Amino acid sequence: MKLYTAKGTPNGRRVEIFLAEKHVDLPSVQVDLRGGENITPEFRRMNPMGRIPVLEMEDGSFISESVAICRYFESLHPEPCLFGRGAEQQAIIEMWGRRAELNFLLNAATAFRNLTGFFKDRETINKDWGQTSLEVAQNALPIFDAHLASxxxxxxxxxxxxxxxxxAGLDFTQAVKLDLPxxxxxxxxYRARLAERPSFQN
Amino acid sequence: MKLYTAKGTPNGRRVEIFLAEKHVDLPSVQVDLRGGENITPEFRRMNPMGRIPVLEMEDGSFISESVAICRYFESLHPEPCLFGRGAEQQAIIEMWGRRAELNFLLNAATAFRNLTGFFKDRETINKDWGQTSLEVAQNALPIFDAHLASxxxxxxxxxxxxxxxxxAGLDFTQAVKLDLPxxxxxxxxYRARLAERPSFQN
Structure with missing residues (x-):
C-alpha cells in the first residue's frame, strides 16, 4: 500500500497522526498541491475530487477521504482503539469528530483559503466570506473549551x-496565523496533552 | 429515546430514512428552525452547536450529528447493514458518504442559505459565495454521475x-429549486431506484 499526501495540510496530518498512533509505517508520496498536481487528470483517476490524502491499495484501487483511510486501518489494526468500543462510545466519537470537522476545521480552512487566496489560481476567492467563516470558527472554539473543562x-x-x-485543525490554523482564540x-x-503524544510531534 | 428533528431538512430526513430502513420507530419532536427554537439556551443544552437532529438517550444524555445517530442505531440494529461489512467495504462507504456530504450536500446547503437568505435573521449572508458554492455543487454532480454509470x-x-x-441531499436541493444538473x-x-424504496417515500 502507498499513501499520497502533502506535508503541512490538516488532512494529510490527520492520517499521519492516526498511522503513528497505530504504529503503522506506510510508504508515502508527496503531492505538490501548490503546483496543482492534485488536479491533474492522472491524480483524478485516483480521486476524482482532486484531494489528498489517497491510499493506494494492494489491488490497485484507491481509498480517499481522511476518515475513510483511518477507518480502514482501524479495522486492520484494532489497537489502540481510536473509533471507540460499543454503540454509545462509537456514536460519541463520531459526534465529536464531526463537530470538530464541520463546526471548526472546515470553517477555519475556508477562512484560510479565502483570506489568503492560497488557491486563487483555481478557485473563486471571496474575502468577505473568509471573514464570515473565520467568525464562525472563532465562535465554535469556546464551545469546545467549555466541554473540555470536564x-x-x-x-x-x-x-x-x-x-x-x-x-490537527488547531495546529494548522495556528501555524497559518488565523485569528482564533x-x-x-x-x-x-488540552493542546499541551496532545502535544505530549509522540504521534503529534511531527 | 426521543428524536428532536425538523421536517423538510436534509439532515432530519437522513436520520428518518435510516430509521425507516432499520424498521425502527422512534417518538420525535419537531423543532421550529424558522422560529429559532434550535438556538435557544434550552436547545443548546442538548446540542451546543444548535443543530438538529438530536437523539435523547434513555439516561438523559444526547447524541447529535446525523451520522453519529445513524451509527448508534447501526450498532443496536445491525440488519440491514448500512455502514458495510469488513475493512474495505466500510472504508468505501465512508469515502462515498463523505464525498456526498462534503463535495455536494454542504456546498448545496451553503448555496441555499446564501442565495435565499433563509437564516438571514441569524447569520451573515453572502450572495456571491452562494453562487460560488452553487457552482462547486454543480461541478460535483457529473463526477457522481460518471461513477454511477457502473x-x-x-x-x-x-x-x-x-x-x-x-x-436526501439531491431531493432537498431539487425541492428548493437549486439550479443543479x-x-x-x-x-x-439512480434517483428512480432510490425513490422506489419505502424509506424514501416520505
Missing amino acids: AMYLAGDEFSIADITFG FDLVNLVS | AMYLAGDEFSIADITFG FDLVNLVS
Whole structure:
C-alpha cells in the first residue's frame, strides 16, 4: 500500500497522526498541491475530487477521504482503539469528530483559503466570506473549551480520532496565523496533552 | 429515546430514512428552525452547536450529528447493514458518504442559505459565495454521475448510508429549486431506484 499526501495540510496530518498512533509505517508520496498536481487528470483517476490524502491499495484501487483511510486501518489494526468500543462510545466519537470537522476545521480552512487566496489560481476567492467563516470558527472554539473543562479528550477519558481531527485543525490554523482564540484555558491544557503524544510531534 | 428533528431538512430526513430502513420507530419532536427554537439556551443544552437532529438517550444524555445517530442505531440494529461489512467495504462507504456530504450536500446547503437568505435573521449572508458554492455543487454532480454509470449505488451493489446522504441531499436541493444538473442520465436512473424504496417515500 502507498499513501499520497502533502506535508503541512490538516488532512494529510490527520492520517499521519492516526498511522503513528497505530504504529503503522506506510510508504508515502508527496503531492505538490501548490503546483496543482492534485488536479491533474492522472491524480483524478485516483480521486476524482482532486484531494489528498489517497491510499493506494494492494489491488490497485484507491481509498480517499481522511476518515475513510483511518477507518480502514482501524479495522486492520484494532489497537489502540481510536473509533471507540460499543454503540454509545462509537456514536460519541463520531459526534465529536464531526463537530470538530464541520463546526471548526472546515470553517477555519475556508477562512484560510479565502483570506489568503492560497488557491486563487483555481478557485473563486471571496474575502468577505473568509471573514464570515473565520467568525464562525472563532465562535465554535469556546464551545469546545467549555466541554473540555470536564473532559480530558473530546469524547471523554480516552483519546480518539475526534482529537486527531481537532488537534490537527488547531495546529494548522495556528501555524497559518488565523485569528482564533487559542488562549482559552481548557483548550491550552488540552493542546499541551496532545502535544505530549509522540504521534503529534511531527 | 426521543428524536428532536425538523421536517423538510436534509439532515432530519437522513436520520428518518435510516430509521425507516432499520424498521425502527422512534417518538420525535419537531423543532421550529424558522422560529429559532434550535438556538435557544434550552436547545443548546442538548446540542451546543444548535443543530438538529438530536437523539435523547434513555439516561438523559444526547447524541447529535446525523451520522453519529445513524451509527448508534447501526450498532443496536445491525440488519440491514448500512455502514458495510469488513475493512474495505466500510472504508468505501465512508469515502462515498463523505464525498456526498462534503463535495455536494454542504456546498448545496451553503448555496441555499446564501442565495435565499433563509437564516438571514441569524447569520451573515453572502450572495456571491452562494453562487460560488452553487457552482462547486454543480461541478460535483457529473463526477457522481460518471461513477454511477457502473455502480447501482454509490458504494457498489449494495444500498448504504452514503446513498441516504446523497439521495436526501439531491431531493432537498431539487425541492428548493437549486439550479443543479439533476438531468444527468445515470443520476436520473439512480434517483428512480432510490425513490422506489419505502424509506424514501416520505
